[in-house]
Structures are given as structure tokens and as C-alpha cells.
Amino acid sequence: MALAGGIGGARFLRGLQAAAPEADITVIGNTGDDISLFGLRVCPDLDTVMYTLGGGINEEQGWGRAGESFTVKEELLAYGVGPSWFGLGDRDFATHIVRTQMLAAGYELSAVTEALCDRWKPGVRLIPMTDDQVETHVVVDDPEHGRRAIHFQEWWVRLRAALPARSIVPVGAEEARPAPGVLKAIESADFVLLPPSNPVVSVGTILAIPGIRDAVAAKTVVGVSPIIGGAPVRGMADACLTAIGVETSARAVAEHYGPDLLDGWLVDEADAGVAVDGIAVRSRPLLMSDAGATRAIAAAAVGLARELSGGPAA
Numbered sequence: 605m606a607l608a609g610g611i612g613g614a615r616f617l618r619g620l621q622a623a624a625p626e627a628d629i630t631v632i633g634n635t636g637d638d639i640s641l642f643g644l645r646v647c648p649d650l651d652t653v654m655y656t657l658g659g660g661i662n663e664e665q666g667w668g669r670a671g672e673s674f675t676v677k678e679e680l681l682a683y684g685v686g687p688s689w690f691g692l693g694d695r696d697f698a699t700h701i702v703r704t705q706m707l708a709a710g711y712e713l714s715a716v717t718e719a720l721c722d723r724w725k726p727g728v729r730l731i732p733m734t735d736d737q738v739e740t741h742v743v744v745d746d747p748e749h750g751r752r753a754i755h756f757q758e759w760w761v762r763l764r765a766a767l768p769a770r771s772i773v774p775v776g777a778e779e780a781r782p783a784p785g786v787l788k789a790i791e792s793a794d795f796v797l798l799p800p801s802n803p804v805v806s807v808g809t810i811l812a813i814p815g816i817r818d819a820v821a822a823k824t825v826v827g828v829s830p831i832i833g834g835a836p837v838r839g840m841a842d843a844c845l846t847a848i849g850v851e852t853s854a855r856a857v858a859e860h861y862g863p864d865l866l867d868g869w870l871v872d873e874a875d876a877g878v879a880v881d882g883i884a885v886r887s888r889p890l891l892m893s894d895a896g897a898t899r900a901i902a903a904a905a906v907g908l909a910r911e912l913s914g915g916p917a918a
């Protein structure tokens with residue numbers, strides 16, 4: 605079982621499937637990045653996992669569909685209807701239309717996700733962390749509008765995280781309940797893997813849903829550092845870590861998760877000296893540069909989890 609954000613999580617999961625082809629993998633997906641645009645519900649992280657594992661992802665971008673066109677977006681802009689800064693393609697629009705239609709008909713997000721996965725067959729059981737609405741908001745000091753909270757996607761995509769975040773809040777998380785099947789899947793898992801997803805707005809948001817952190821902490825948990833040599837492998841995780849007062853280092857992220865949650869931590873060779881009390885740290889190359897490298901990273905995470913849970917290391 606794994607908790608996953610978007611691109612880093614999805615690529616790691618593809619490696620995990622290659623490393624453990626017989627495994628029954630459940631993925632708890634982050635929904636804090638979800639946003640309503642043009643009346644449609646968009647779930648970027650769930651879709652990124654679904655498209656990546658289902659063979660429909662735009663490989664260069666890491667999000668959105670392969671072979672995409674943007675006619676609908678251009679037509680909307682011709683009416684003066686934005687936002688222009690969020691790239692929803694025509695093929696992707698279909699996913700959001702189906703999702704929104706099913707939600708409006710009364711289906712929960714977990715059921716909708718299952719229905720969408722019927723088409724994509726990602727080869728994992730993908731469950732949103734919650735069926736309740738949780739949206740990550742970022743408090744910034746806007747030079748024009750003063751201090752205000754904006755949606756995570758506006759900060760991430762429009763502003764490229766260039767305005768420092770004063771705080772990052774998963775709005776609605778405290779009252780949210782884990783989606784049906786989430787706690788049971790965690791309880792029955794052999795171990796839990798934390799891919800190199802954003803520790804604040806991806807894994808952190810999933811863990812903020814009441815009940816999930818405790819359930820995960822009760823298992824053997826192995827994480828893969830998203831930080832190599834003091835910088836994020838991709839994305840702008842450093843801006844998120846700074847916002848919550850955590851240094852951008854493999855050691856600080858492990859300490860942030862804490863030994864009550866993490867049993868094992870894979871760091872890159874560049875961070876080979878890292879030691880954290882109560883956590884078994886191992887170093888190896890962590891760049892997911894191609895399918896083989898990604899598979900080897902996932903195999904190392906599985907190996908460490910098996911070792912720490914007392915099972916066979918192979």
C-alpha cells in the first residue's frame with residue numbers, strides 16, 4: 605500500500621508495479637489539490653496516478669493526457685472565460701465532465717474514481733483519501749491585494765510558488781472522514797510506502813485526515829526522500845517545506861514525518877551520511893531517471909519494508 609500525490613507518486617508506483625508484479629497494491633490518493641473550474645471538479649493527483657498507470661499520461665509533462673489538444677480551452681478564452689493559467693485539455697475535460705456528472709448524480713468521489721479506473725485499469729486499487737471536500741489553500745502576501753488565501757493550484761501553477769507561503773492549510777481536513785475502505789486497506793496492508801511525493805501538500809494532506817496518520821503509524825512504513833542533496837527532485841517542495849518551517853533536506857523531512865510514523869527512509873547517495881534517531885536510513889541512487897532506475901528504487905523500498913517488518917528481504 606502507498607500514499608501518493610501526483611507526478612512523483614505516480615512514477616514511483618509504476619516502478620513498484622514493475623518491482624512487484626504480483627502484489628496487490630492499494631493507493632490512497634491526495635485530493636487536497638482538487639479544484640472546481642468551469643463548473644467541473646478536477647482531481648489532478650488522482651488523475652495523474654490513473655493516467656500514468658493506465659498508459660494515458662503526457663510523459664514529458666507528467667500530468668494531463670498524451671496527444672492532447674486545447675480547443676475547448678481556447679473557445680472558453682474567446683468568450684473571456686478563464687482561468688487561462690490552468691491547462692485543461694480536451695481529452696482531460698471528458699474525465700472532469702464524467703466525474704462531475706456522477707458527483708451531481710449522488711455518487712461519492714471514491715465510487716466515481718473506481719468508475720473512471722474501470723476505463724484506465726491502472727492495476728492498483730486507487731482510493732481518494734476522503735469523499736469529503738478538502739482543498740489546500742495557501743496564505744500569501746499579495747503585492748496588490750494584501751494578505752489573502754488562494755487555492756493551492758493558483759499558487760503552484762499561476763504563481764509558480766514565487767510568492768512565499770505564509771501558511772498552507774488543508775481546508776476541511778479536520779472534519780473530513782477517510783473514504784470507505786481507506787482505514788481497512790491500511791490495516792490489512794503488509795507495509796505502507798511513502799513515495800517521493802511532496803511531504804507537505806501531498807503526503808502531509810493525506811496524513812491530516814483524522815484516523816489516517818494513526819492507522820499508517822501502526823504499520824511498517826518506509827519512505828523515499830523527495831529531497832536530494834538539499835533540493836527537491838522535481839517540483840517546488842522546498843517552497844512548501846519553508847512555509848511549515850522545515851529545512852529542505854532529506855534529514856529534516858524524515859524528522860518531520862517522525863520516528864512514530866516512519867520506520868525506514870531511503871535517501872540518495874548524496875545524503876549518505878544522514879542519520880535520524882529511531883528511523884533506519886539507507887542510501888542508494890534515488891533519481892527516477894528511467895523505468896529501470898525507478899523499479900530499482902521501488903524494489904529497495906519494498907526490501908527495506910520487508911526487512912523492518914521481519915519478512916524476507918528479497
Ligand SMILES: O=c1nc2n(C[C@H](O)[C@H](O)[C@H](O)CO)c3cc(O)ccc3cc-2c(=O)[nH]1
Binds near residue numbers: 637646649651652696
Ligand atoms: O504546471 C502545471 N500543472 C498542471 N497540472 C498539474 C498540477 O497542477 C500539479 O502538479 C499537482 O496538483 C501537484 O501534485 C494539471 C494537472 C491536471 O490533472 C490537470 C491540469 C493541470 C494543469 C496544469 C498546468 O496548467 N500547469
